[in-house]
Amino acid sequence: MHTLKSTLALRLLTSIIIMVPGKYNTWLSVQMGTKAVLCCPRIPPTSGLILTTWKIHLRDKPSCSMSLNRETNQSGKNNCTDGRISWASRPDQNLELQIHPVSISHEGDYRCEMGATDGNFEHTYHLQVLVSPEVTLSLEKNRTVECKAIAGRPAAQIFWAPEGDCVTGKEYQDNGTVTTRSRCHYPDCNVSTVTCLVSHPTGNRSQSIDLFAGRLTFCKAMGLDILLASIFCLILCLLNLSSFFLLDIGLFFIFFPHVQYFY
């Protein structure tokens, strides 16, 4: 009874893995720099495989193909010149195609065609190459922050918490990557820490920054403009009276190393 059950389970599993003649399509996303291995359809052992051909169609390039004749175990025509695309191992043993390392130029369609005595099997992979963007977050003058997701593919999306007064844009690079850039202004004093959220298929990331970090800033509190550094200015002015002017300037830059100008 137990054996019957496991036999049935095995049959079911086998029937899922092994395909029937026909065409199959898969969308596949792989990260740049990694190794991608694409499989041909798993045909039933009784199918009498004759010829297997990988047809590769990359964007802006002539298509190329490589094939294996199972009856002679001889590789046939192979006019794919990109050395990073090859059989994963000895084609007489394994018909998988390998791309290593994957680059943006490998985006395109890869089709394994198998001609067998009981019909044709075809599996096409639509390969999309992902590039993880580099994320930076910087504080500029006047409570403005800039978040960048540099050279990602596809373009990253940027969200903010809390929402500010933002302008977001994209720059398309020649190599197919996109830089997303978002600048936000936070005029109100009630916002001290802001977080930039970068959403991307290679993984979401976030970075936070303190708007008050060691800088002279104006902000709006309850409708009034407050100069936060005014207290420090007052101290400096008082110290100036005591003629230690140069020392004071030095002290000022120790306390506010990023100050670029005075209000």
Ligand SMILES: *[C@@H]1O[C@H](CO)[C@@H](O)[C@H](O)[C@H]1NC(C)=O
């Ligand atoms: C490979 O051969 C096919 C068919 O003969 C041809 O259409 C294609 O342009 C060739 N590709 C390259 C890269 O030479």
Ligand SMILES: *[C@@H]1O[C@H](CO)[C@@H](O)[C@H](O)[C@H]1NC(C)=O
């Ligand atoms: C081709 O290779 C396969 C796997 O290595 C083997 O089973 C088969 O007998 C070989 N056929 C011929 C004609 O050499």
Ligand SMILES: *[C@@H]1O[C@H](CO)[C@@H](O)[C@H](O)[C@H]1NC(C)=O
């Ligand atoms: C694409 O170009 C940008 C800017 O020139 C560069 O920063 C990035 O590293 C490049 N990425 C790839 C994958 O070539």
Ligand SMILES: *[C@@H]1O[C@H](CO)[C@@H](O)[C@H](O)[C@H]1NC(C)=O
């Ligand atoms: C700082 O931003 C406010 C907008 O909230 C603007 O009115 C003001 O002119 C800006 N100051 C400078 C120096 O850019």
Ligand SMILES: *[C@@H]1O[C@H](CO)[C@@H](O)[C@H](O)[C@H]1NC(C)=O
């Ligand atoms: C900050 O204050 C402004 C104006 O009073 C208000 O609109 C905003 O929702 C407040 N933001 C937060 C994060 O409390």
Ligand SMILES: *[C@@H]1O[C@H](CO)[C@@H](O)[C@H](O)[C@H]1NC(C)=O
């Ligand atoms: C990344 O963020 C987006 C938008 O917030 C969300 O839809 C997606 O599920 C997130 N992905 C992961 C892996 O957390």
